[in-house]
Amino acid sequence: MTHPSLDSIDHRPWPLSHQPWVVQQRWDDLLFLHWEVSQTQMRQRIPKGLELDLYDGKAWIGIVPFEIKRITRRGLPAPSWLCSFPEINVRTYVTDGSKPGVWFFSLDIPNPVAVWAARTFYHLPYYRSHVKLSPSERGIHFELQRGNRYWTGEYQAGPAVQALPGSFEHWATERYCLYSQDLWGGLHRAEIHHKPWPLQSAEIRSMDHNLLASWDIQGKCQRPLFSKSIEVVVYPMESLHHP
Numbered sequence: 001m002t003h004p005s006l007d008s009i010d011h012r013p014w015p016l017s018h019q020p021w022v023v024q025q026r027w028d029d030l031l032f033l034h035w036e037v038s039q040t041q042m043r044q045r046i047p048k049g050l051e052l053d054l055y056d057g058k059a060w061i062g063i064v065p066f067e068i069k070r071i072t073r074r075g076l077p078a079p080s081w082l083c084s085f086p087e088i089n090v091r092t093y094v095t096d097g098s099k100p101g102v103w104f105f106s107l108d109i110p111n112p113v114a115v116w117a118a119r120t121f122y123h124l125p126y127y128r129s130h131v132k133l134s135p136s137e138r139g140i141h142f143e144l145q146r147g148n149r150y151w152t153g154e155y156q157a158g159p160a161v162q163a164l165p166g167s168f169e170h171w172a173t174e175r176y177c178l179y180s181q182d183l184w185g186g187l188h189r190a191e192i193h194h195k196p197w198p199l200q201s202a203e204i205r206s207m208d209h210n211l212l213a214s215w216d217i218q219g220k221c222q223r224p225l226f227s228k229s230i231e232v233v234v235y236p237m238e239s240l241h242h243p
Contacts, residue, residue: 005231008195012176014099017191021233025071029133029140030064031155031202032225034172037061037092038216046094046103049187049241050179053093053100055171061105062091062172063151063211065142067133071114085111086133088144088151090211093172094179096240101177101189106211108144122237123180123188138205151209157226158201168223173197180237191235202226 003024009016042052042059052059065088072078089107093100108129109115115126129146139156163169177191202224 003231003233005194005233009193011174011196012193013174014176016193017235019236020074021193021235022074023071023234024074024232025234026069026229026231027227028067028069028229030066030227030230031140031142032172032227033063033204034060034168034222035062035212035215035220036218036222038218041216042092045105046092047181047185047187050094050096050103053095055093055168060093060172061212061215061217062093063209064089064091065133065144065151065153068109082111082113085109085114086131086142088131088142093175096179096187096189099177099189100175101179102175103179108146108149122178122190123182124178125180139203144209144211149211151207151211153207153209154205155207155224155226156203156205157228158203161199161201161225163197163199169199169225173199173225173227179240187240188237189240190237192232193235194230194232197227197230200226200228 036058039059067086069084070078071083087109090105091102094103104124107126108131110131112128115128118124118126127146129144131144133142136154138154141154144151161169177189180188204224
């Protein structure tokens with residue numbers, strides 16, 4: 001079974017996994033928001049065995065709202081009522097010394113089945129939340145509510161952005177693995193694959209949230225980016241280290 005994302009692989013920073021991919025999905029209407037954050041504080045919040053991946057000598061934290069479409073195990077159907085839903089995640093960037101990837105602090109979705117699956121099989125901190133993405137007169141409206149945690153905003157796509165190697169845009173988006181930690185402290189990595197990101201600048205029309213209230217944020221939101229759509233495959237989780 002082929003997948004459209006595999007039509008292009010030469011841009012990858014390392015070869016494809018030798019294992020067959022196991023999950024497919026499409027990501028739509030993504031907004032990438034980033035803030036510089038205290039390195040000292042960030043190091044305290046990532047597990048031993050991983051290192052911060054810095055850009056320009058700085059640590060960064062990101063918020064990414066988007067729509068997941070047709071997520072399903074390989075070979076299975078993807079009914080929209082079960083396999084399509086919005087997500088908003090809070091992340092940073094790490095490496096195990098060889099493969100730079102993404103570390104998630106939280107991932108909020110409204111789908112309880114997907115929360116269970118992601119926590120069980122990928123050890124990711126998913127939470128069931130009120131999350132809504134919808135078109136508006138001013139672009140795209142996105143909202144999140146989970147207890148006292150909230151995010152609401154509107155954003156609109158701007159002109160195309162060329163993410164050249166070495167640029168912040170390339171560094172923050174061209175990531176081909178994610179890291180997670182199980183309940184016993186073991187580290188895991190899952191490879192992913194997609195074509196190069198089709199990026200645009202983004203205009204933030206409005207934004208109000210408290211998702212970063214506990215962080216030592218240094219400066220304003222930097223370089224918002226938008227991407228309309230990208231196809232993705234995910235490979236099996238690989239165990240890296242157990243305490």
